[in-house]
Amino acid sequence: MSDIIQLLPDSVANQIAAGEVVQRPASAVKELLENAIDAGAKQIKLIIKDAGRTLIQVIDDGCGMSDTDARLCFERHATSKIRSAHDLFVIRTMGFRGEALASIAAVAQVELKTKMRDNELGTSIVIEGSEIKEQSVCQCNNGTSIAVKNLFFNIPARRSFLKSNSIELKHIEEEFFRVALIHTDVAFSFYSNDKLIYQLESSNLHQRITGLFGNNYKQRLHPVEEQTEQVKIRGYVCKPEFSKKTRGEQYMFVNNRFIKNFYFNNAIEKAYADLLPEKTYPSFFINMEVDSSRIDVNIHPTKTEVKFLDEVIIYAVLRAAVKKTLGQYSLATEFEFDTVEGMDLNPAPAPKGYIPPAPTISVNPNFNPFESTSYKRGTTYSEPAYDKGNKWENFFEISNEKPEMSTYTVESNMEQETLFGTETTESDTTTHNTSTTIQVLNRYIVSTISSGLLVVDQQRAHERILYERFISRTGKECISQQIMFPIQCSFSAADAEIISEIMPELKDMGFEMNPLGNTVFVITAIPAEMNDGEVQNMLDEMVEDYKNSLMQKFNDKEQSIALSMAKQLAVKKGTKLKQEEMQNIIAQLFSCKIPNTSPFGKKTMIIMKDNELTEKFK
Numbered sequence: 001m002s003d004i005i006q007l008l009p010d011s012v013a014n015q016i017a018a019g020e021v022v023q024r025p026a027s028a029v030k031e032l033l034e035n036a037i038d039a040g041a042k043q044i045k046l047i048i049k050d051a052g053r054t055l056i057q058v059i060d061d062g063c064g065m066s067d068t069d070a071r072l073c074f075e076r077h078a079t080s081k082i083r084s085a086h087d088l089f090v091i092r093t094m095g096f097r098g099e100a101l102a103s104i105a106a107v108a109q110v111e112l113k114t115k116m117r118d119n120e121l122g123t124s125i126v127i128e129g130s131e132i133k134e135q136s137v138c139q140c141n142n143g144t145s146i147a148v149k150n151l152f153f154n155i156p157a158r159r160s161f162l163k164s165n166s167i168e169l170k171h172i173e174e175e176f177f178r179v180a181l182i183h184t185d186v187a188f189s190f191y192s193n194d195k196l197i198y199q200l201e202s203s204n205l206h207q208r209i210t211g212l213f214g215n216n217y218k219q220r221l222h223p224v225e226e227q228t229e230q231v232k233i234r235g236y237v238c239k240p241e242f243s244k245k246t247r248g249e250q251y252m253f254v255n256n257r258f259i260k261n262f263y264f265n266n267a268i269e270k271a272y273a274d275l276l277p278e279k280t281y282p283s284f285f286i287n288m289e290v291d292s293s294r295i296d297v298n299i300h301p302t303k304t305e306v307k308f309l310d311e312v313i314i315y316a317v318l319r320a321a322v323k324k325t326l327g328q329y330s331l332a333t334e335f336e337f338d339t340v341e342g343m344d345l346n347p348a349p350a351p352k353g354y355i356p357p358a359p360t361i362s363v364n365p366n367f368n369p370f371e372s373t374s375y376k377r378g379t380t381y382s383e384p385a386y387d388k389g390n391k392w393e394n395f396f397e398i399s400n401e402k403p404e405m406s407t408y409t410v411e412s413n414m415e416q417e418t419l420f421g422t423e424t425t426e427s428d429t430t431t432h433n434t435s436t437t438i439q440v441l442n443r444y445i446v447s448t449i450s451s452g453l454l455v456v457d458q459q460r461a462h463e464r465i466l467y468e469r470f471i472s473r474t475g476k477e478c479i480s481q482q483i484m485f486p487i488q489c490s491f492s493a494a495d496a497e498i499i500s501e502i503m504p505e506l507k508d509m510g511f512e513m514n515p516l517g518n519t520v521f522v523i524t525a526i527p528a529e530m531n532d533g534e535v536q537n538m539l540d541e542m543v544e545d546y547k548n549s550l551m552q553k554f555n556d557k558e559q560s561i562a563l564s565m566a567k568q569l570a571v572k573k574g575t576k577l578k579q580e581e582m583q584n585i586i587a588q589l590f591s592c593k594i595p596n597t598s599p600f601g602k603k604t605m606i607i608m609k610d611n612e613l614t615e616k617f618k
């Protein structure tokens with residue numbers, strides 16, 4: 001039998017390698033930015049078109065390449081960063097595997113222009129699918145410009161796997177953050193579709209964080225610093241109250257390289273212990289300097305996973321360092337004057353052309369001054385079923401559309417069973433015909449119905465009520481409250497884009513807002529259900545939720561915003577409710593279109609029928 005094994009041609013081998021190194025436009029961005037850093041650049045420009053589908057270009061003012069190197073850099077395993085296996089153990093550069101450019105050139109049309117400082121002329125190379133199409137001498141600036149065009153032009157299947165532009169751009173932005181955050185001595189500019197979205201001067205970590213995430217981060221950061229024999233730690237952690245619902249803002253670096261390390265992330269989260277609200281994660285920006293012979297960065301093609309020889313010690317040091325910071329500063333803030341919420345006596349002058357809106361008054365014609373609780377019956381919310389008798393009990397009789405419910409009628413007996421026997425409560429004598437509810441564990445509302453027992457989860461029920469209220473509000477006249485002193489909310493450039501994108505929906509929900517420059521918005525009215533103290537947090541969270549819904553391909557803006565607001569504004573478990581509030585929740589829940597589940601698809605209530613109860617007592 002004849003031999004059948006052959007060596008693969010380079011172009012095929014490169015395409016296979018590209019599968020690991022270049023998964024999406026963001027991977028190419030990462031590799032090009034890292035090469036520019038390794039070349040000692042002090043200014044890096046990133047230019048993206050169509051979320052990297054048509055163009056990814058990185059221009060740097062680094063060391064540039066010679067004629068021969070310019071050609072060689074596209075060969076696989078061609079690198080200037082290591083010479084021997086021994087060098088693998090003392091890596092200080094971002095790259096070293098010599099496969100990024102070869103991989104990128106295998107799956108795109110690449111144009112390279114590069115010139116070394118001492119040379120008069122530079123080199124220009126065009127390479128497509130690993131094939132050099134053109135090489136010439138050219139006039140160009142010192143440094144290197146690499147333009148990657150039509151990524152995956154020769155692998156249509158890969159191209160069609162790319163997600164929507166907003167998702168791909170989000171991934172690119174993330175890679176940009178990971179490089180820009182830690183290389184603070186380098187100036188960066190980032191253009192997307194000809195629009196400048198980030199302009200970062202060379203600075204320190206604190207300024208870099210605020211440059212990327214927005215000026216409101218100034219008040220959120222606490223410095224962390226620690227040095228032992230094994231590790232030097234420097235960075236910032238966010239105050240516990242600014243923790244996020246996702247782990248999206250956890251940036252850890254080792255020797256200036258972004259890494260993912262759940263073990264160390266856990267060390268930081270442990271340091272926060274019970275300071276964090278439930279199901280939230282702290283934001284942090286931490287760099288660790290470690291002897292490069294005590295780590296191995298060569299365990300993963302994209303090098304975000306790194307092995308540490310001293311990981312147990314580093315874990316302990318990291319946790320202690322963050323704990324120390326949180327201890328020091330949480331005490332200090334008790335005495336700090338609140339500069340965030342306080343009134344700004346020297347507000348920045350409004351830019352030219354900004355016309356402050358005339359104050360307006362919105363009146364709620366249903367307002368009843370004799371109702372004191374926050375849930376006002378029939379004032380802010382009215383559904384036909386509920387309006388009819390203003391009593392949720394009636395719902396059971398009225399509604400035929402909700403088959404599960406319609407068979408129940410609520411008992412209006414005035415006698416409340418307590419642990420101590422039957423007694424007549426205050427409400428019995430004052431408001432007849434009202435079913436009594438009790439709150440259990442500050443979380444469930446329990447009431448009786450003719451066929452048994454009704455238990456409502458207060459938080460989920462309220463989420464449902466608010467969600468339907470917000471969703472039905474869109475496009476119609478909404479109930480908003482003017483705020484006395486307009487609030488300025490600031491965002492990172494990317495988040496500000498999102499706020500602009502969802503602004504029409506926010507306005508439908510009751511916000512009145514106008515942009516002030518690129519990243520600041522002035523809020524003059526908010527939905528009636530909100531407090532003005534929570535506006536910035538609420539909008540931050542809405543942006544976060546909206547980004548997540550984009551990631552999950554769930555792209556209905558209105559729904560995403562209504563969900564986010566309902567989630568944030570609903571009464572939480574653990575909140576003690578008054579009798580009337582509980583009754584209102586039940587009443588309003590049963591006026592909802594889908595009362596049985598929360599907008600997140602969780603059960604809002606359970607009903608225990610007579611026979612089930614009997615069964616339990618057997």
Ligand code: ADP
Binds near residue numbers: 038060078100101
């Ligand atoms: P690696 O970075 O792992 O060495 P790459 O394929 O990314 O591999 O790059 C190959 C080589 O090309 C690098 O080692 C470097 O010598 C050269 N190179 C790449 N990008 C640049 C740049 N922007 N400026 C100068 N040299 C570069």
Ligand code: MG
Binds near residue numbers: 031034100
């Ligand atoms: Mg590289």
